[in-house]
Amino acid sequence: MKFYFFIPSLRRVSGGVIVLYRLAYFFKQAGYEVYAVHRGARGWRPWWAKDILSVVWDRVKLHKKDFWIVPEGWFNALLPGLQSNAKTIVYCQNWAYLFSALPSNCKWQDLDVDFWAVSQPVAWFIEHTLGIKTPILRPGIDLNLFNFNFKKNQKEINICYMPRKNSALARQVIQIFNQIIQKKGISHKINFLKIENLSQEDVAKVFAKAHIFLNTGFPEGCPLPPLEAMASGCLVVGFTGFGGWDYMRQIIPDKYIPSFPLRSVAWQGNGFFSADGDVMDVVLNLELAVQWILEKDQKVNKVLENAYKTACAYSLDIQKESFLNNFIKKLISNDSV
Structure with a gap:
């Protein structure tokens, strides 16, 4: 055989x-x-x-x-x-x-x-x-490569994303989000970091300094980048690709869930997830995640704990x-x- x-x-x-x-x-x-x-x-x-x-x-x-x-x-x-x-x-x-x-x-x-x-x-x-x-x-995922990091630079907020995954939607999310931040007069520096044409080692370095991973990929079978981001101490915001529901669970009650039955898992809410293609909902979730970080809301640590627990369940x-x-x-x- x-x-x-x-x-x-x-x-x-x-x-x-x-x-x-x-x-x-x-x-x-x-x-x-x-x-x-x-x-x-x-x-x-x-x-x-x-x-x-x-x-x-x-x-x-x-x-x-x-x-x-x-x-x-x-x-x-x-x-x-x-x-x-x-x-x-x-x-x-x-x-x-x-x-x-x-x-x-x-x-x-x-x-x-x-x-x-x-x-x-x-x-x-x-x-x-x-x-x-x-x-x-x-x-x-390799937990030796993607390491949990609670303590990140709070002087600025880094949001990383992969532009090759639905690049037009990613640009749209970023444009609308920046407009809202400008309208609200938020002066805190917010950076968008592209992850493209990088080795896994360099991807891990970006995740290590990022606070949020904007996931724009769909459709997906069981997307690994959100898991790697969770392992690295990032809040995950974005689409699920359908297959992401293998492990993705809403942190906000009464938010969107799919029509098929979700399996029972050992963790609770681990991110901010939207229906695929719902750009405005992603923007609102991204706005909320940034707000929690700026306000040092304790819910951030709870989400990160659930996210890391999720990532550990997908270790090599x-x-x-x-x-x-x-x-x-x-x-x-x-x-x-």
Whole structure:
């Protein structure tokens, strides 16, 4: 039994690629033969995955007992697994791409594939649309890299964001927010810090000095940047991407929640969240978060405590333990995966 992960060849850091390599790494640690498969030149890979063997697409020889694992949205990449009768898996990291790349004359139910989901919202989406229950393989974050920081510079407020995620909406939020701050005559210096084209180490440095993370990404399967921000002592404000509801919980009572059932979690409100695309609600939440910081409101510490508790539940150690003790055991015992 061998495990082949199809890895899209990307030039820059990608959260989805990191998650794929992390799963491959865990399989290797569990004693399995693991390969990262590429079409053409190998793209970016994390340093800790250097021992995972790479193989070019056209040199792969699959057998019936092998696993061929492909992220959603790469429909053509399923062919080697399907043609060889290998165990073909679609690892769905973003619910929004599950159907977008599917040819119009094809249905998932007609294909001999199984699904893994990256979060409870994604698993719910697959079950609701396809009638298929899926195992959940959540991602993890490096708590040695993203460190909790209660004491941050209070002379100015730093709000960081990732402009590549819905950049037009991010600009709109910032423009409206700045106008409101100007109208209210708030003189405290407020900076917006861009996070773009940075290594994970440099992203961690930005989070370490930021007070707020403005999350503009959607759709999402289980977004990692908000978790990394929570681990770094940032208030998280913004959209959830649907998949963020795996861990995101409202700090303000009676605020927006999704229509599907949220799972029970061990933490309470950990951020200020808006319906995807609701720019004005994000602006109002951002305004409130800044107000709490300026007024040194004790609710800030409570949110940060809940946020850090959330981040700890997604540590690499927790991810590895869940993978080895739950998922792998089911795989070995031939239970449904």
